[in-house]
Amino acid sequence: MGLKDDIESGVKNILSESWNIIDGRVVPNTDDVKLAGGAVRLDATVLYADMVQSSYLATEFQQRTAAKVMKAFLKSMTRLITTYGGKVTSFDGDRVMGVFIGDSKNSSAGKCALKMNYAVKEIIKPLVTKHFESLKKDGFEISHCVGVDTSSILAVRAGQRGSNDLIWVGKAPNLAAKLSDKQEGKYHSFITSDVYDRLRDDIKKTDGKDMWEKRTYEFLGDTISVYRSSWWWSF
Numbered sequence: 001m002g003l004k005d006d007i008e009s010g011v012k013n014i015l016s017e018s019w020n021i022i023d024g025r026v027v028p029n030t031d032d033v034k035l036a037g038g039a040v041r042l043d044a045t046v047l048y049a050d051m052v053q054s055s056y057l058a059t060e061f062q063q064r065t066a067a068k069v070m071k072a073f074l075k076s077m078t079r080l081i082t083t084y085g086g087k088v089t090s091f092d093g094d095r096v097m098g099v100f101i102g103d104s105k106n107s108s109a110g111k112c113a114l115k116m117n118y119a120v121k122e123i124i125k126p127l128v129t130k131h132f133e134s135l136k137k138d139g140f141e142i143s144h145c146v147g148v149d150t151s152s153i154l155a156v157r158a159g160q161r162g163s164n165d166l167i168w169v170g171k172a173p174n175l176a177a178k179l180s181d182k183q184e185g186k187y188h189s190f191i192t193s194d195v196y197d198r199l200r201d202d203i204k205k206t207d208g209k210d211m212w213e214k215r216t217y218e219f220l221g222d223t224i225s226v227y228r229s230s231w232w233w234s235f
Contacts, residue, residue, distance in 0.1 A: 010160075017036060017037045018037055019037045019038070019039055020034070020037055020038060020039070021039045021040070021041055021154070022039075022040055022041070023040075023041050023042075024040040024041060024042045024101075024155070025101075026101070027042065027044070027087040027089065027099045027101060027155075028040045028155050028166065029166075030157060030164065030165055030166050033155055033156065033157040033166060034157065035157045035159075035160075035161065035164055038156070038157055039154050039155065039156045040154070040155040041152060041153070041154055041155075042099070042101055042152070042153050042154075042155065043101065043150075043151075043152055044099050044100065044101050044105065044150065044151075044152075044153050044172060045099070045100040045101075045105040045106050045108075045109045045148060045149070045150040045172065045195060046097065046098070046099055046100075046109075046148070046149055046150070046153070046168070046172040046173045046176040047081065047086060047097070047098045047099075047100065047109045047112060047113065047146060047147070047148045047176060048095055048096070048097050048098075048146065048147045048148075048176045048177045048179070048180035049077040049081075049095065049096050049098075049113075049116055049144060049145075049146045049180065050094060050095040050144060050145050050146070050147075050180040050181065051070065051073045051074075051094040051095070051142065051143070051144050052142075052143040052144055052145060052183055053140070053143065054066075054070060054093065054094035056140070057069060057070075057140065058070075060138070060140075061132075061134060061135065061138075061140075062134070065132055065134065065135070069128055069132070069135075069142060070094050072124055072127075072128065073094070073120075073124060073142065073144070074091065074094070074096055076116075076119050076120075076123070076124055077096050077116060077119075077144075078096055080112050080115050080116055080119060081096070081098035081112060083112075084100075084108045084109070084111055084112040084115065085100055085102070085104070085105075085108040086098035086099060086100040086108065086109065086112065087099050087100075089166065089168065090165075090166075090168075095177075095180065097168070097173070097176075097177075098112070099153075099168070100112075104200075105150065106148075106150055106194075106195045106198035106199055107198070107199050107200040107203050109148045109150075109191075109195065110148065110189075110191055110195060110196075110199050110203045111203050111233060113146040113148055113189040113191065113229075114189060114203070114211070114229065114231055114232055114233035115232070115233050115235070116144065116146055116188075116189075117144075117146075117188045117189060117229075117230075117231070117232035117233075118232035118233055118234050118235065119235075120142065120143065120144045120188070121232060122232075122234070124142060125141060125142050125143075128142050129141070129142075143183065143188070144183075144188060145179075145180050145181065145182060145183035145188055145189075145190070146179075146180060146188060146189045146190065147175070147176040147177060147178065147179025147180035147181075147182065147190050147191075148176055148179070148189075148190070148191040148192070148195050149171065149172040149173075149175040149176040149179065149191070149192045149194065149195060150172055150192070150194050150195050150198070151170050151171040151172040151194070152170055153168055153169060153170030153171075153172055153173060154168070154169040154170060155167075155168055155169075156168075156169055175192060175219060175224075178219065179191075179192075179226065182217075182228075184228065185230075186230040187213075187228040187229065187230050188229075188230065189228065189229040189230075189231075190226055190227070190228050190229075191212070191226070191227050191229075192224065192225070192226055192227075193214075193224070193225035193226065193227065195227075196212060196227045206231070211229050211231040212227035212228065212229045213227060213228050213229065214226075214227055215227070215228055
């Protein structure tokens with residue numbers, strides 16, 4: 001069978017195969033989902049943490065410098081996701097995705113976002129700047145942005161045997177990823193109204209003051225409500 005016939009046959013098989021969609025109680029690993037017709041449905045909150053200006057970092061500084069900074073950022077964000085009840089599901093360059101499930105998934109993800117802001121500002125940024133004089137001389141400052149949304153999602157195994165992984169289909173993964181590109185000045189955490197409305201009061205307010213500011217954004221032709229925050233939560 002030639003390449004064209006092989007690809008054509010593969011597409012036809014995927015389009016015609018029956019799916020066995022199960023409701024998940026835990027965030028699945030790749031091996032938990034069948035490659036042929038398998039899918040797991042989750043009611044989940046998705047968090048994306050993205051390092052700002054990583055392309056500039058990777059092209060204007062030594063590769064080892066850029067790699068160390070990215071590794072430090074991603075390790076810290078990964079630790080926070082897992083500490084606050086999420087599961088790391090994928091890395092995309094300088095960005096990490098975490099999935100939270102359960103009754104407190106929105107509050108856990110919202111708290112994680114504020115903790116991430118503290119980690120970047122008070123731990124990662126000072127240590128990175130102190131260690132790499134080249135970054136300090138150039139005026140480069142490590143920064144980040146976090147996006148969070150909640151919805152029903154499907155975990156689907158895609159690829160071919162020996163080379164496959166889970167993909168995450170639904171509103172939350174897409175919108176959270178979009179919001180992680182939104183950094184606006186001092187604001188580094190962005191959550192949708194669906195997440196905000198489900199936050200515990202202690203993650204919404206401190207000393208009676210709301211830590212989140214309501215804004216509107218365009219997403220797929222619709223105007224949606226999003227809350228942004230410049231606050232951080234210390235360890």
